[in-house]
Amino acid sequence: MLDGMQRRVVSLWFPRLASDRVLRQRPIDGPFVLTLKQRNANRIYCLNTDAARQGLRLGMPYADARAFCPDLQSHKAKPEQDQRFLSMLRRWATRYCPWVGQEDNDGLVMDITGAAHLFGGEEAMLNDMRTRLLRAGLSVQVGCADTRGAAWALAHYAEGIAPNGAALTALKSLPVAALRIEDSMSVALQRLGLRHIGDLAQAPRAPLSRRFGPDLLLRLDQALEAQPEAITPQAEPPHYAVRLTLPDPIGLVTDVMAGAERLLVQLCKKLKMQEMGVRKLCMTLRRVDQGYQQVELRLARALRDPQRILSLFERRLAEVDAGFGIDQLRLEATQVESVPVQQICHVTDGDKNSLEDLISRLGTRVGLENIQRFLPAESHIPERSFIIAAAAYSEPSDAWIRANLRPITLFPPEPIAGSGARPPERFRWRRIPLTTGRATGPERIAPEWWLDDENWRSGLRDYWQVETTQGRRLWLFYTPQNPGWFVQGEFA
Template sequence: MFDGIQRRVVSMWFPRLPSDRVLRMYPGDGPFALTLKDSNANRLYCLNIEAEKQGLHRGMSYSDARAYCPALQSRPADPAADRRQLRVLRRWATRYCPWVGLEGADGLVLDITGAAHLFGGEAAMLADMRQRLARAGLSVRLGLGDTRGAAWALARHGEGAAEPGQPLAALGALPVAALRLEDATVTALQRLGLRTIAELAGAARAPLARRFGPALMMRLDQALGHLGEEISPLAEPPHYGVRLTLPDPIGLYDDVMAGTSRLLDQLCARLKAQETGARMLCLTLRRVDQDSQTVELRLARPLRDPHRILPLFDRGVKEIEAGFGIDQMRLEATQVEPLPVRQLSHVSSGQKGQLDDLITRIGTRIGLENIRRFLPADSHIPERSFLVVPAAYSDPEGPWVALRPRPLRLFPPEPIAGSGARPPGRFRWRRMSFSTARATGPERIAPEWWLEDDNWRSGVRDYWQIETRQGRRLWLYYTPQAPGWFVQGEFA
């Protein structure tokens, strides 16, 4: 009871949330299941109704399921995406009441006390929930009771609504498993002849408490309303936005930068409290004519240091058209990333931070994606021994390790005239004549058979380091299976 109002709780159970989520993106008919690898075997993780009608069940081996049902369609499960989907549903459910919490990995719990009349009563509210979720392609079972435990039991074992103040009348016929008990406890109670909640409620409490511990009686009392159970709604994600309303319009560059500095101090304090850093910032300047100017700043690394961020706004603020003046400023971190506190020492260096700031400054002009760096890759194939990635979204991985010398410049193989397995004494390359002074090799490199590459389908290559009398140091290779010589690189 809360101030004379009977507490009412709704439990939403989504028995096929993972498969429903995938079928919304990839609609199809017939038996469908998601698979998850468990102990080196693919097993069924979630099934639709058609698959269950074929006799398939969760935990079944995928190979056995295909033997029983050759028409079974499947996709790999993604538990992380399922958790995100459930959080999206939790946010949607706040349209019915503000107190919405998660109930395991496939359910929600709503405290609708005092809110049902806004939807025309409890029956109308439940009907609206079913209709909206069915339209979204989601299977749901609903339970309504005076307690969280009663609503949970009705959603999973009865689906219905308990009359206010009469929980035992609605729960009495349900099995004891509806009390959220462990499987071992349920099996032991059934062996004692206590199969329903009514039979358990009518049994002597003391012997049961001594045998099964306090958890059994606690779950029974929570379901019947003799013991309270809270509903803890998830906290809303922090909002990283600050605003400054000015008493008089401003338009000078120094004034705008001063206001931005004040906003950054407030915003960075919030980011520090949450141990996050801003990756993208949006500064919105509202003019007195109600028009708005926006300055977007994308950072090479997550930051929350206002002294480092402020100079990076310089170029964008200079391009602002203030018009008749700016009377409001708003700064928001539209993209954030975790930035935990790190221990500093006397050997800490600020060089990395200076490089990140330089990448940010250049990125504001040409785009962060256009600033790239080389990273080593785990491959003995010369063309695949490195990656070219955006510098703002990667960290240097080093040191570079090469068991054999590699040329500084690599280019597509260019054929030259030559015969035999030894490097030619004289050859022409790019309309120039060369004489071999020294040859080091060969280094045989075999193709990676597990990857498809048309350039390496011809077989192995024998690489040679060639020092020419003209001063050029080239990297040549010979193909034994289809005799021919090629130049692929040049040493510094």
């Protein structure tokens, strides 16, 4: 706060933040609500003014709302997108003052001390805020006072501006719920006849403290400026981008690589300070004819080693058309991940780094998603004992632990002729006549009852390892419920 200036706080409340966000993108006429599953039922999470006029309210079951309002339209709520939108509004509000923080999930709080005169006074500033937000399709209620609690109370219960040093005068007629207390506490105070903030301010403090604890009086003192309450502005997330403007245009690959190396050193230094690593990089090369080219690099692992990243960039930068010359390079980390500091030891994992670099190089040609690896899965069903995952987004696992040997090659079951519970002595598979030399088994595998797998509806399977005299080592199984023999795999 500036010396000699009375602190002034503005509270912005967006009562329909979630529905306004959706309706800005896709306007809908008539009653509209957003629903969210709460307490084992779809309930109204947010609603527009038309729905409120129909008698609908927050927390109401959606089935009851449809009974009240047959023409009701709805979408599923997405609270995470609402918070991102509120964060965007917080950044927008910094045009009025630098101290802007979030208030719950639907409001902003601003310390405008010493900034109101830049907009023609507090009333002009608040009118400008309200006008711009209404023009953007957002419902907003604004309050201004000496304290954060008083500004919040005015924004939620009586829009307006409280004069300097007159917080009690502005709040005395407001309900006690305006002190940001719990609903149960508000109901208990009203039963005692303390319905308004003015009544509470005149009541003896000792009985209130004994009955309701220190929180009630703390909220009252914060609203009336007897206790301080800080406003903590949210820090801007780090921006991982660097730029190099050249005095003379360049066009040789060696010059572009030298510029990229300088940018990578600066970027990786910033990443190391934040204990982050980059997964996706985008380099923009501006030409003297005002055209530009973008080179994107996706990495198999999060890195912050400039030399390793530079070697992966070389092939992509060699394909750049410099035209009449490049006069600016801009490098941005568009996707980052946490890479905490690790203990240094004398043992290096060079093979792992080489594999990751190879995956990155191949990924620039065929796509990282197309380079896959097999990982073990918790299932005794042969088809479900592994999963296929992108190598760039998964870690190699330990070897499969199985009590019985499994074939290298698996394929859908192929029927063969045979009878009885033991492997047939002679059979034909893929038009090849085979003779059983040695058979090991059976290994009985039961279907997983909690999964509806059409391939296992025949029931139990008795698996056998069969070595033929022709040299083929096959994996056969027999189905006792519906007698039949099948080949499902081949050993190396």
